[in-house]
Amino acid sequence: MSLMTTMLRRAPANSDAVDETPKHLGWVMLTALGIGATIGAGIFAMPGMIARKAGPAGILSFLITGLIIMAVAVCYEKFARVVPKGVSAYSYVYHSIGEVFAWVVAFGLFMEYSFGSSAVAIAWGEYLKRATGFSLPQVLSGPSVVDGVHHFGVNVVAMAVIAVVTVILIFGGVSKSAKLNFCLVILKMVLLVMFMVAGIKHINPANWADFMPKGWNGVLQGAALAVFPYVGFDALYTFARESKSLRDTRLATCWCVGIVVFLYVAVMAVATGLAPCFIDGKENALFVGSEAAAPLANLLAAAGETWTGQFIAIGAVLGIFNVLLVLCMGGPRIFRNMAEDGLLPPIFAKTSKGNPTVGILINGILVAITAGFVPFGDIADMMVLGTLVAFVFVCIGAFRLKLVNPVLAIAGAVGCAVLASKLSPLVLVVYSITCPLGLLIYFFYGIKNSNMAKSKAQAEPPVAVEQAS
Secondary structure (H helix, E strand, C coil): CCCCHHHCCCCCCCCCCCCCCCCCCCCHHHHHHHHHHHHHHHHHHHHHHHHHHHHHHHHHHHHHHHHHHHHHHHHHHHHHCCCCCCHHHHHHHHCCCCCCHHHHHHHHHHHHHHHHHHHHHHHHHHHHHHCCCCCCCCCEEEEEEEECCCECCCCCHHHHHHHHHHHHHHHHCHHHHHHHHHHHHHHHHHHHHHHHHHCCCCCHHHHCCCCCCCHHHHHHHHHHHHHHHHHHHHHHHCCCHCEEEEEHHHHHHHHHHHHHHHHEEEEEEHHHHHHEEEECCEECHHHHHHHCCCCHHHHHHHCCHHHHHHHHHHHHHHHHHHHHHHHHHHHHHHHHHHHCCCCCCCCHHHEEEEEHHHHHHHHHHHHHHHHCCCCCHHHHHHHHHHHHHHHHHHHHHHHHCCCCCCCHHHHHHHHHHHHHHHHHHHHHHHHHHHHHHHHHHHHHHHHCCCHHHHHHHHCCCCCCCCCCC
C-alpha cells in the first residue's frame, strides 16, 4: 500500500458498534454546554479586541461570522447522524476525507482549545481584579508591552485558576460539571441583560458615526477574530456521544447558534455605543491591552454605572469560570477519541467519572504555561486558525459525502478560508510550527498503530515463504 493511500484511509461510521459512553445529556444541557463555552470570553472579553480592528462595524463582524458558522453547523448536524459515535470535527473528517487530515484537524483543535482556555483564564483574572479591587506587582500580572517595550511577567492568577479547573475536572466527573455549567449559564444570561439595560441609556449615537473606520478589511479581520467566541459550538459536538438522541443534538445546535448570534450582535452594539473605538485617530484605551480583557465592566464604569459594572465583574468571575470548564473538558475528549482509534497511546483513552484524566492533566499544564507567559492580545490572535481549518475540512467532507446542499458546503468552506486569510501573520507562524510537530507524532506512532492499520494487516493473507531445497 502506498504512503498516500495509507494517509487517506477513512474510518467507517461504526454506527453498529457498542458504545459504553453514558447518554446523559439532553438538548437543554447540550445547549447550555455550547452556550457555556461560547458566551464567556466571546461576550465578556472579545468585544474590545474586535472593536480595535473593526470599530463599531464589529457588529457586522459578529453577524458575518455567525452566518458562516450557521452553514458549518448544518454540516456538523448532518455528520452527527452519519457518525453517531464520533466526536467533533475530528471524527467527521476521519470518516469523510482521510486519516492524515483528521489528525491535522484534531491536533489543531486541541491547540485552539488550549489557546482559548489561556485567553479566558487571563480575562477571568482581569474581571477578578475589577470585582475585588486588588492589584499585584507587574511581574506577577503577566507580560506587558509599554511604549513598545516588552516587560517580563508571570500571570499567577491565570495559572492558578487553570490549576483549580483541572483539579475539578479530574475529581468532579462529567455530570457534576454539566450541572454546574447550566447554573453558570443562567447567571451569564442575567449579567448580559443587565449590561444591555444599564448601557443602552448611555449610548451616544455619535460613537457610531465613523461606523467602519478601517473599511471592509477591518470588518473581516474582526470577523476572523470573532471565530474564537464560536469555538464553543465545536465544543458542543465533543459531547455528541453523550447526547441522549440525535434530536437532542439537532435542537441544541439550533438553539446554541441562534441565541449566541443574537447576543453577540446586541452586546457589541451597546459596547461600541458607550465609548468611541478611536480617539483622535488613536485606539481607545478601553479596547487595548489588559483593559480589553474585561471591556464590559470597564465600559459601564466609564459611563458612570460604577455599581452595575462592579456587579457584572463579580458575576463574570463566576460566569467565565464555566467557560474554562467546558473548554478544558472539550480538548482532552478529542485526544480520547484519537486514542480509541489507535492514533495516540491507549492511556489517553482511560477515563475517570467520564473524564479522560491524562488528557485533562496535559491540557491543564499547557494552558497554564501559555496563560502565565503570553500576553492576552497575542493569544487572541493565535487561537482561531485551527478551528477555521477544522470547519473548512468538515464542509469539504459534507460536500464529498453529499450530506448537505453543495452550495451550503462550499459557502461554509470558502467563508472560513476567507476569514483565515485575515488573521495576523503571527498566527501562520505559530501554526507552521505546531502543525508539523503534530504530524511527527502521527508518522512516528499513529500511522502504524491506528485501528485502520491493524484491521488492514489482519485482513491481508499471510505471505507464503518458499523453503529452500
